Amino acid sequence: MQRYTRRYTLYFRLVIFLFLSINFCLLLFFTTNQNRNSHFSFNKTTNIANRIVLFVRTSHNCQSRLNYLLQSWISRNVLKKSNLYLITDRISTITNLTLLNSFHNVIQTHCPETHNRIDLCCKTAYEFQLFYSLNKIKSNLEWLCRFDDDQYVNLNNLYKYLSQINASKPYYIGRTSINGGLKISNSNRTYSFATYGAGVCFSHALLKQLRPHVNIKILPRNCIKRGLSDDAYIGYLIEFVLNVSLTAINDRFHSHLEKLDKSFRNYSLDDLFHGITFGFSWDRYKLDWLPIIHHLINLINQNQYETANHLWLFLRNYEKEHPENLKDKYDESCISYQRLRNQSIELQMRKNKKIIQHSKKHIRRS
Template sequence: MRLRDSLTECLYRGLCICFLLGGGAVVLLMVSYSHRDRGREYVPRNLPLRSINSQLIAARSSPDILSNVYISVKTTPKYYDSRLSILKKTWFQKVDKEKFTIVSDHFNESFVDLKLFEEEVIKEGFHLVTTKCQVEHHRKGLCCKSGVEYEQFYNYLERHKSDSQQVQWYCHFDDDIYVNVKELSNLLSKYDPSKPYYIGRYPRRFGFAVDSFRFGRLKNNYNVSRRIFWYSAGATYCVSLALMMKLEKYFNGVDKFQHTCAVSEYTDDLSVGAIINLVLGYNITHIDNMYNQATDLKKLSPEAVSKLVTVGFSSGKTVNMIDPQPRLFTSTEDPTRFLTYHCLLYKDTSWCNTEQ
């Protein structure tokens, strides 16, 4: 009896140990799966996307986050005088020119003023690339120029792959955007670039619906099952290095970018959002203070304006601009109000007449 009891007790203990070990394995698998998928957050279908405050992390160790940011600006010779000249005088002076690229269109060499302006930009140390894309504000021309922008970024990574301090962010802005570089630095310092982040301001609370025709094209070319996605409007956004590496197969160069745009039949900014959100499955991190040319700025207080990450300007049928006070320049001198805004942020700028 004692022998049988002993055997029974051993068998019981063995079963308990197996159960505990098996349960522990299940727990470990669950923890592993949870950790693996933590950075890949899918947008709930048909639900509004909220700002993801839980993604905020401690500031990076670098005292100047912008030293790790590659910035690209898209423009065209048509706007050299009315837009680019103002940006070059203001926030362009606050960035690292080695990690900054201006992508423009090719123009007829007979336009002496435009040629002199480009020579001036290059002489000041900026990297200016002129493309042979179609000069048009439509999908083909925009996606072509964006392909050049992305190609320049990936080429930079390749040239500096042995550097001790590699760039961690790619940020894109159009030529009708003023970037408050102090606030951009503060913003990016809150996120970990080794994780996939797509930071911008989505224009529609309930997302952008994909029509049946586009959905069929996307599904035939990519692994897409959802019909709603979010993107950053106004081509104003920042993408972490981790996510940029995932985007290389879709956007590195004119051919890849235009192919992706042709499949989606969206313009450049929408195509970027569609790939990130629909195909790769990563949420946009919505930032209220990343304003673009389509967002209303008239109701903002002076305090709120000074905290904006980006400020847009629109001179279309509905003029949309900030109006910081006091006005330091006339409307002719400062049609976008960016000069005045810059002087309010950097009062020690030599050309700011703060006595007016």
């Protein structure tokens, strides 16, 4: 009886030991696999930076804007680790070379320096041409994302978003410019296009399809022929000619075309943190908002959400409660805007002068 009891106890211990060993092995297996998967996912998100080319369009008239970009989302680390190219019309005698040399890759287009259609369409053609040239050297490029010099870009959010999308399929990603679409002349059809003011991304597959239509000699001419701006014409090519629909993510791509009371004044800190781009209109904000937004996002990344939220609510509500701060404002970072403003002031002064003279004549007659 005692022998039977001892054997039973021994068998029982052996079964328990085997059961625990199997469970431990299974736990180790799943944990290892999970770590491998998370490692793969992390690498996938990280390595996407090598597969994206970023273009930032500027002008020699607006070179001081670059200070705000370097103080915010375009850090030294970004310049070292990303395929970022600064595209400008020309480098002139008034160009701040120290500022420009902060960017590793600067491309001159020699396009006209105005903000007219021919200028914009010319620069857009050069952007596409640059991508095709780079793709010969860097065959791994999957995305082209282009932005303006008055935009804030959350690169981490951009990388995470694009890492989930298959670039071997045609994708046209951005923010819808006009609700209801743009009507095509001599047709009842309409099409949507992504406003360049919010940033736009094109997949490698779509860029292949676009190539015959965006040649430097062809694109500007057809752009003017259709009477469209560069972003509207690109939307026409993609949606109407190539039959590829815009992937609109209006909740994460933001432009200067949004109304203040419906957008920025009501953004929560979460909106700010999860956004991919923010555009700023020269007649509403000065660009020193860019580094402020960048610091707020960094606070969240450092697990200081409450501090960031208090600061954000204070800044947002202060701006909301002081509308006088937005009156008669313009972007002092662009010489061209200063000229336009001066011309506008001179024109208004002439009008006022004529009104006064007319009033004096009327008084004399009476």
